[in-house]
Amino acid sequence: MEDGLYTVGRLARLAGVTVRTLHHYGEIGLLEPSERSAAGYRLYDADDVERLTRILYYRDLGFGLDDVTALLDGDTDPADHLRDQHRLLSEQLTRMQGLVAAIERELEAHMSGIRLTPEEQLEVFGESWDPAYRDEAQERWGETPAWAQSQERTRSWTKEDWQEVKERTDALERRLVEAFTAGVQPGSERADALAEDHRAELNRFYEADHALQRGVVTFTTGDERFRARYEALAPGLSDWIRAIVEANADRHT
Amino acid sequence: MEDGLYTVGRLARLAGVTVRTLHHYGEIGLLEPSERSAAGYRLYDADDVERLTRILYYRDLGFGLDDVTALLDGDTDPADHLRDQHRLLSEQLTRMQGLVAAIERELEAHMSGIRLTPEEQLEVFGESWDPAYRDEAQERWGETPAWAQSQERTRSWTKEDWQEVKERTDALERRLVEAFTAGVQPGSERADALAEDHRAELNRFYEADHALQRGVVTFTTGDERFRARYEALAPGLSDWIRAIVEANADRHT
DNA sequence: CCTGCAGCCTCACGCCGCGTGAGGGTCAAG
DNA sequence: CTTGACCCTCACGCGGCGTGAGGCTGCAGG
CATH class of the missing domain: 1.20.5 (Single alpha-helices involved in coiled-coils or other helix-helix interfaces)
Incomplete structure (x- = not known):
């Protein structure tokens, strides 16, 4: 084979492309070998090599091969x-x-354990849902075993699961409001039962004993937004919930 | 058609995709219609619609359809x-x-009128080439006819053309140094000839009369970097070049 | 000369996610 | 019945190759 001429495999190795690529470039007229051997082998000369360098440069800039042709041959x-x-x-x-x-x-x-798209979250929790709540909770409780448990348990919850959680929480709230407005006293049998229902709801997320429940309620009733939300349901509800939880917790510790 | 079921066109419009897309998703098993009418029409129910929403969400995140399937159906x-x-x-x-x-x-x-890749520029001009030179020149001369001419002329120059320019410029510099160190006086026949050679080099870029040449030399010899470069070749060279150009220009104006 | 190996040839289907018809059936309103 | 919108399946095409199949070529060694 003549010196200065490259067969397709040699050129492919030199340029870091495949033989198939060079075949393809020949087929579309982008780079045709300047010669063919008697056996039909493609033979590329120095100008071909130069041209391939430019082709690859522009190709690597993201141009399609049509555009590369226009760049090299167009006016x-x-x-x-x-x-x-x-x-x-x-x-x-x-x-x-x-x-x-x-x-x-x-x-x-x-x-954060919620597998819902933002749209789904909005659908399930309504306008009052604010992802910032979770950020804060994570910041405050993120190092606790309870938090880890919560993450583990909610990991596989579906949209329907979350829907059910919301419904139960709503129902509990309605019962709390009802008892409060009916004048049920903290420490009474009925108040204690409601406090246990409240703890049962927490238990869906993590193991909540009475001490932990007390801590959580102290936190929520001390938080401006949670208070505002409960007060909107019934003035004084926030403190009342705290009182019934504490009375029930006292009885169990 | 039953309420709650969607034909392919209706679903495509609802979801913002094409009928062809839905056909395709059916073919690859990603989203098969839950029913078919007696005529063979595809009928999608609410679950299908829900599933398509998820498909498109992940697709739009850049996942291939194989991956989307794995996401929705995998474990x-x-x-x-x-x-x-x-x-x-x-x-x-x-x-x-x-x-x-x-x-x-x-x-x-x-x-900047140079059609060379950065690699090629480095190859031709060496380490002393600084693209900032051209930026400055453009800022100073960019509104002149000479600059426009220069851009027009150099537009089609190849790597070889630029190589030649550099070689001629280098050769001229060597002759200038030689004459200067030999004590050739500004205004002499030899000095004038060199000044004309200098102007001929400028003429490769634009039409340079003696007045313009005087202006260019005034600029270059007044520039710190150009001066430093000439002084490195021979102390005093910078001022000497300015002198021979001015003497020659005086003779022609 | 034969054999084996590396390299070459053309042909051609496939990939991914559709776009774009062709040819023809279905549905509903006028 | 006609008409227009909608639906069906079939199938080639796009961009830039990847991946063989089947077969020829060149060269070195026995």
Whole structure:
């Protein structure tokens, strides 16, 4: 074989592409070998090698092969091509940044144990649901065994599971309001039963003994937003809930 | 048609996809209609609609349809999928940022009239080449006819053309140094000839009369970096070049 | 010369996620 | 019945190759 000429395999190795790629470039007229041996072997000369270098350069900039042909053989200003490509890639970049951010948010949701899309969360919990609650709770309780338990248990909950949780919590709230407005006293049989129901709800998330329940209630009734929410249901409800939980806890410790 | 069931077109419009897409999802088993009418029409129920919402959500996060199937029907933790996808997209993002930067550099090179890749520029001009020179020149001369001419002429120059320019410029510099160190006086026949050679080199870029040449030399010899470069060749060379150019210009104006 | 191995040839289907018709049946309203 | 919107299956195409199959070529060694 003549010196200075490359067979397809040799050129492929030199340029870091496959034989198939060179075949393909020949087929579409992008890079045709300057010669063929008597056996039909493709033979590429130095100019071919130079051209392939340019082809790969532009290809690697993201241009389609049609565009590479136009760049090398067309009479339009390459700067036009480059500007178009820049705009196209910039848009893709922006889109991809959005995707990465979306996945990060989704990963966060999974880490926090809720497998619902934001739309689903809104659907289940309504407008009052604020993801910030969970962030705060994690910040406060994140190192506790209870938190870990909660994460483990809610991991596999579906939308329906969460729907059920909400319904039970709503029902409990209604019963609490009812008893409160009926004048039920902390420490009474009925009050204690409600406090136990409240603890049972917590137990869906983690093992809650009376001491832990007391801690949780102290926290929620001391929090401005939780208080505001309970007070909206019935003025004084917040403190009353705390009182019945504490009275019941006293009886069990 | 029964209420609560969707035909393919209706669902496609609702979900913002094409009929073909739904056909395709049926073919690959990703979303099969729960029913078919007597005429063979696809009929999708509410669960199908729900499933399509999830499919599109993950598809839009960049997952391939195989992966979407695994996410919806597999038993692995979706968080694993999300982490894989996050890594993959992050890598693509990094690569794309590199591409955008490369195109911007290439655009810069084109705006400055040099059609060489950065590698080629380094090869031709060596380590002393600083693209900032051209930026400054453009800032100073960019509104002049000479600059426009220069851009027009150099537009189609190849690597070989630039190589030749550099060689001729180097040769001229060597002759200038030689004459200067030999004590050739400004205004002499030999000095004038060299000044004309200098102007001929400028003429490769634009029409340079003696007045313009005087202006250019005034600029270059007044510039710290140009001076330093000439002084490194021979102390006093910078002022001497200015003197021979001015003497020659005086003779021609 | 034969054999074996590396390299080459053309042909051709496949990938991924659809886009785009062709040819023809279905449904409902006028 | 006609008409127009909607539906069906079939199938080729897109971009840039990957991956064989079947067979020829070149060269070194026995």
